[in-house]
Amino acid sequence: MKGAAIYFSGTGNTKYVVELLVKEFQEKNIQCEMIDILKEKGVSKEYDFYVLASAIHVEVFPDIFVRWIKENLPSVDNKRCIIVSTQASYIGYGGRQINKLLSNKGYDVMITRSIPMPNNYYLSKFFKETPKDRKKEMKEEAVLEVKNIVDKFLKDEGYIEKQSALLTAVSKAAYKVSLKHFHKWPKKSLKVDYNRCTKCKRCVNECPTNNITFGDEIEFSNKCISCFRCVQKCPANAFLYKNKHFNQM
Incomplete structure (x- = not known):
């Protein structure tokens, strides 16, 4: 098999997780190429599987990532797919946001997981920097979560993280309002x-x-x-x- 790991990373959390995923696949003799959406305008539909990964902004995937998927991810015939988000919050998750979009393009979403990573956005009392010890723990936990993701994927086991339609809708609305400030x-x-x-x-x-x-x-x-x-x-x-x-x- 050969896969494509397509990602958007702001300060490096998502890139770190994608690198872990690629390494884990390679250790199992499976090729997986990293594709940074800021550097690539498209991706081949000849891969056997796809990983889509991004940071979460206001509990959803940012527009820059969703727009790239809409415009540049090719339609396929039932190709397996993994969705991963990285976030400082434990509440929101962007997977549901793009599940329908991917399904319409012919992707079989097998795994959707959010992986907590150190907070890079601390501007007020509401957004604190992650303590040093916790940063180390999160990186170690990410390694274990990635191993679990790859293991279940190769066993053809579903591993879906649920999120209510209401929370998704509220988060998308909050994101649009926040963008004006951003x-x-x-x-x-x-x-x-x-x-x-x-x-x-x-x-x-x-x-x-x-x-x-x-x-x-x-x-x-x-x-x-x-x-x-x-x-x-x-x-x-x-x-x-x-x-x-x-x-x-």
């Missing part, structure tokens, strides 16, 4: 410490929505999705929120 918050709330900034332009080059430009200074547009890649991956930790530097994850 689009504008960097322009309103982020500043740059130019004594630290090296003008490497990593934030510009890695922003998934091309929301950042750099002339004499960094400027933000209104396309942010709050993935936090810019602030968490800045090699100089030059971004400021409420005049403080981030404790980068």
